[in-house]
Amino acid sequence: MEIKCNDKELFVFKKIAHAAAELGVPAYVIGGFVRDKLLGRATKDADIVCVGDGIQLAHKVAERFQPKPSVSFFKNFGTAQIKLKHFYEANFGEVHLIAENNGQEAVENLAEPAAEENGDVPHEKSALEIEFVGARKESYRYHSRNPEVLPGTLKDDQDRRDFTINAMAISLNEADYGTLIDPFNGLQDLERKIIQTPLDPDTTFSDDPLRMMRAVRFAAQLNFTIAPATFQSIKDHAERIRIISQERITEELNKILLSAKPSVGFDLLYQSGLLHIIFPQLVDLVGAEYIDGLGHKDNFYHTLQVVDNISRNTSDLWLRWAALLHDIGKPPTKKFEKGHGWTFHGHEVVGGRMVPRLFAKLKLPQNEKLRFVKKLVELHLRPISLTKENITDSAIRRLLFDAGDDIDSLMLLCEADITSKNKQKVIRFLENFELVRHRLREVEEKDRIRNWQPPITGEIIMDIFGLSPCKIVGDLKSSIREAILDGEIDNTYDAAYDFMMKKAAELGLNVVNKNATGN
Incomplete structure (x- = not known):
């Protein structure tokens, strides 16, 4: 060299x-x-x-x-x-x-x-x-x-x-x-390609426990191996990580996530015992349980593969966080149904609720980064479900509306979520996702629904019917939005207005300002 x-x-x-x-x-x-x-x-x-x-x-x-x-x-x-x-x-x-x-x-x-x-x-x-x-x-x-x-x-x-x-x-x-x-x-x-301490590792890690995280991070970044004696010392002193501030720990986690193959670092964190202390929710994903011969995949190593998959396509830290947390709701939703097997119903909803708490605990940003990760965790099953049915314009509109500008990131996450060892199955899933992408482009070009807001706003509704903010205003606005997303009415002001008047009549509302436009 x-x-x-x-x-x-x-x-x-x-x-x-x-x-x-x-x-x-x-x-x-x-x-x-x-x-x-x-x-x-x-x-x-x-x-x-x-x-x-x-x-x-x-x-x-x-x-x-x-x-x-x-x-x-x-x-x-x-x-x-x-x-x-x-x-x-x-x-x-x-x-x-x-x-x-x-x-x-x-x-x-x-x-x-x-x-x-x-x-x-x-x-x-x-x-x-x-x-x-x-x-x-x-x-x-x-x-x-x-x-x-x-x-x-x-x-x-x-x-x-x-x-x-x-x-x-x-x-x-x-x-x-x-x-x-x-x-x-x-x-x-x-x-x-060896990582080891200059002096006795017990002294090195006891003196400054953050060095244990750094050893894992360098192994991930450089694709190096931690020397056996050094790694054993990390296992022996893992509890010492508790004296390190959360900010310093999270800084190392972010660097591991940004490495070319983050699974190397997270597997070492798990094998060393550090992950059990700094991120127990990930450890809860570990293992596959069997009843009556029916089991489920090891969601921890599945998650690591998803993170590696997405890391090959993006350097975006927050998209990688979304990949790391996409199945975080599986442990609390895991159930065995007799004759059917293991289920994780609603894990995307539960996972979405867990994201803000995890971000707060890890001292991660409490801003649009949090909202982005939460949204992707909540939506990560939606494109997959569209590959299993006849794709209607209504379903596509709803996905575009809910995902907004993050639809491309969501599709990357869903494709990364394909971890089957069956190559034919992977090819089939990818072909289905390409069909979803085609339909997304087609409906977006036609309806311009991404980041769309209904043509009738809450202010217009209140002005027309002389209402103050209340549940009726929200219900009317939601009815208009749902009718447009379902393709029941056109995405125009006139169509939305006529639909609103029909719904208002059913509710017994009277017009007090028929010229109101919200301007």
Whole structure:
């Protein structure tokens, strides 16, 4: 393996090296940047450790750019960060070099401005974020993951790293510039695709239990194997995860879900015992029960396959969450019916009700992301049911109305839900789904029902009949909507008005403003 940095990265590291030399502090690139460069993976952040004051080094480096980037620093932790904007989106030839008064070169228009008028610095997807910290050694109290931090050597800093593949460093010092410093054979573990701790795993995981989640996440992201002794230690210390904040745990869950094959991570979470603590509702899906020779599939591993299926077609985190939770309502609805077998009637409704509680517990967003996942869980059986009957325009209209702009995401989820090992069965299901897609396009082009609202609003109804908000208004509006969705009347104002007047007469309502239009 060799480290392949582009010209811009090398240019920036030279500037860091010069700044460190000026301060007289040894400096090194360490951790994830080194690992990912050796693996040929894209990276947009770099950690710099120096044997000295990391915040002072960050300020010294910032001075070598024009315009000077802001330095975000946390004095209590001894860390600092600068961000170089538009770093990866332009060719190096487009970067202009100018001379500063001290004769050093700087990268023009590559540094992040100090702040915008609103006080926020915009996030740049193509930015390079550089974090600086002084080398340190740490000691932990048993009931806290907040360490007591003391200044240390490079060796001390590498000793405290989570895994051997993250403990490698590259020197930025004149005497051995570019040398790989690898005291725990991390390079060998990269080649063997092994994740293990530099020191005793019991100490590593007891000190900082979040590292157990990180081990699983790296295994999922890199398609690596966790070393047996390291994995046994995770199993032994799984209960320690309880001292970690929910936000940190959920951050790791999201990263596992965004990996190329999330099932790797979730299976490891289950096998290690971590999932039983952080997400017991998923564990409830595990296993297949048999009565009178009749069983059901293991809904946990079915779910993992659905997540993998959908991950091949989308990088959308929330669609992946919908896949993970689509059958979450099966355990509480599971019943055995004599002579028929196992049923999960209404599991999509129950699952939809569980989503807000799970999102709240996991500290996931309480906004449109939650509503999106809840909707897909509730609707995930609807397209499947349309493959088992003659597809009427009414059924298609209702699906378009209920799914709205999320219909394409819903169809992706339903196709991912096909996990049969019978290839002919899979082909048949996919052909049926293609028929549903064709009918969806056909009805949408004709009726424009997606995100549609009935032409008669509640305001119009109240105005015409002199009503205040009440159940009758809602009932009339629902009757109009259902009549249009069922194809009983046309999707026009006149047709809806005539239908409303007929229903109003049945209810004994009198018109008080026949000219009302709701405008």
